Amino acid sequence: MTFSYSASSAAPAEVPAPSAATRWWRGRAADPAWARAALVVLLLGTAVLYLWDLSESGWANAFYSAAAQAGSRSWEAFFYGSSDAGNSITVDKPPASLWVMALSVRLFGLSSWSLLVPEALMGVGAVWLLHGSVRRVAGAPAGLLAGLALAVTPVAALMFRFDNPDALLVLLMTGAAVAVLRAVEAAATSAQTRWLLLAGVLVGLGFLTKQLQVFLVLPAFGLTYLLLGRPDLGRRVVQLLAAGAALVVSAGWWVAVVELVPAGSRPYIGGSQDDSFLGLTFGYNGVGRLTGQETGSVGTTVGPGGAGHWGDTGLLRLLGTTFGGQVTWLVPAALVLGAVALWLLRRSARTSPLRAALVLWGTWLLTTWLVFSYMSGIFHPYYTVALAPAIAALVGLGAAVVWRARASWLGTAALAAATGLTAAWAFVLLTRSSDYYPLLKWLVLAVGLLAALGFVLLRAVPVLPRLARTAGLSVVGAAVVASLAAPTAYAVDTAGNPHTGSLPSAGPAVSGGLGAGMAGPGGFGRTGHGGWSGSSHGGQHGGQMGGQPGQLGGQLGGQGQQWQAVPPVQGRQWQAGPRGGGSGAGAGAGPQQFPGTAGGFGGLGAAGGTGGFGGAAGGGGLLSASRPSAALVQLLEQDAGRYRWVAAAIGSQNAAGYQLATQDPVMPVGGFNGTDPSPTLAQFQRYVADGDIHYFIASATVGGFQGGSGTAERDSAQVRDWVESHFTSQDVDGTTVYDLTAPSATGAASA
Secondary structure, three states, rough: OOOOOOOOOEEEEEEEEHHHHHHHHOOOOOOOHHHHHHHHHHHHHHHHHHHHHHHHHHOOOOOHHHHHHHHOOOOOHHHOOOOOOOOEEEEEEEEHHHHHHHHHHHOOOOOOOHHHHHHHHHHHHHHHHHHHHHHHHHHHHHHHHHHHHHHHHHHHHOOOOOOOHHHHHHHHHHHHHHEEEEEEHHOHHHHHHHHHHHHHHHHHHHHHHHHHHHHHHHHHHHHHHHHHHHOOOHHHHHHHHHHHHHHHHHHHHHHHHHHHOOOOHHEEEEOOOOOHHHHHHHHHHHHHHHHHOOOOOOOOOOOOOOOOOOOOOEEEEEEOOHHHHHHHHHHHHHHHHOOOOOOHOOOOOOOOOOHHHHHHHHHHHHHHHHHHHOOOOOOHHHHHHHHHHHHHHHHHHHHHHHHHHHHHHHHHHHHHHHHHHHHHHHHHHHOOOOOOOOHHHHHHHHHHHHHHHHHHHHHHHOOOOHHHHHHHHHHHHHHHHHHHHHHHHHHHHHHOOOOEEOOOOOOOOOOOOOOOOOOOOOOOEEOHHHOOOEEEOOOOEEEEEOOOOEEEEEEEEEEOOOOOOOOOOOOOOOOOOOOOOOOOOOOOOOOOOOOOOOOOOOEOOEOOOOOOOOOOOOOOOOOOOOOOOOHHHHHOOOOHHOEEEEEEEEHHHHHHHHHHHOOOOEEEOOOOOOOOOOOHHHHHHHHHOOOOOEEEOOOOOOOOOOOOHHHOOHHHHHHHHHHHHHHHEEEOOOOOEEEEEEEEOOOOOOO
């Protein structure tokens, strides 16, 4: 039996021309009458989820918030993506996502809302694009299911409420995928080329958002059009080359400017060890992410077997405790429904838009999954948001095709298997959050298994025609509820809790989240970063610092988390952050790349508090921003207009808190990790001699875990040591501050 599927039905012979308002509300004539209303509800619901109490996360990732603030004050900082309006150094990413936030801050002033609302609207836009693309080839119900699946993916609810570049990246990748599929569908050569050029431009903008990560979707785009496009093969190749040229132009103009401008006439390229954007692209943010050899990283190089601070690699990596609850809820349904749908469409025309959609989203999912599974470098749980559109699209597309074949045993088996496996996997994921509504996992499992049985009974047991529709809708409804209830609960939990710092994670705390399946830096508490992976609503912070372990313990303030499985980092001395309320320390005689450093590993409880590496009183650290007191802010603001930088501090997060509090430039010595060779001691001394910097704010943090170019971490230490030996310190609410315009007697004599 040959199976064919069409989302459209024949239109009546004569239909009165509707008004413009009617056409807008009604949508396509082929869609059900409820389709447009359902889309409006979907988008409004998504907007509510992503915008609700958005300001609770404050500056979110202060590293990017400070750069957006700088871009709102200086067009040079805007163009380069500088961390500060003094243009000392850029962030370690291209600036496209900062451009959006900086423009919003220019228009509406600096606030949590002006920074984060654009991210939320990007999420609504991504849901709208995905819905429209799936609906176009598979029908309105499929589009609605795909859009809903994306909207309630927990990591999507996290990143579309956060200021990392991933929100814009996902929007651009989704838009590019839609453009490629429209090119497959288009009949005219000119239309095909225009859509492919648009896809190339969007991918180029994605490169200016997060560099090489956007290229993970290129195999899906190229394969889909090369195999399934309408023109002859030669023309398809030429069109894809033209799209590649559009990609190069849309990204290359900015890269060319940055590379051609002399280093002394622009800010230092943050994250690089050679002040080169191309070096950053192919090093720290490129090959280093795959191999783990990331000079200047926050983690060590990989060890035997590929294990490092970012966990063991392998095909099942993303199903582990650290990553599973972020995005994998619907993976069973996506794989089963997508594979069976492709089989059912095996005899369709080569250029079938529906099959092209399945190939594109399926290849996107498999390619990105494999890269994420085996990359040995920096890999944070929120990176998995790049999988969300592909998973959601496959669920919608596959469900539509397989439902059409439900009269066959293959269709029945696929629907039952997808529902049952998804419910069972949700049960596993919910079990990892044992304190989070324990009854939910049993309800999801029960409803899912009953729905799976219902699909079988619909096929095996004759039903009166007048009851068949009701029975079918009931089973489908139960299957949708069983599949989406758990991720929706996690998404709501994510939206209901603040997330701050560099390493946010979606959903409630999970048992053994970091360390049980991953041995690297984490900080995945419910309220954002402030410590290592949380396991329950406790308040007891324990763990071992691996290797020759020291002990880190203490009671976190507020309703903290139980933290465990701290990764093997030796040779550091740790202490609790200023408001985490913890105590306990540990040190080990680690290797030379981990010199003992008075640190500060602060916890962040659900009720508030700050922390992070290097958490001196009031100070920030490697992964959490500083929170200066009113007295310190007042001191920094004195005569601020006379200085290029009101202060300097080691590390971008540390500097970001002071900059956001004062809205004046603060130089981040050493960039994000404190390991960038910017500025050198000689450069810093010249800035001080020229009267460009007013204060230096001391921090216990000097550099990240892994050394920079060999001198970078030493540069940061030399700057700190030089300041300490030449200027007199003063204590401001527990923070040590040096006035760089007033040398000490010893410093003046030596000068």
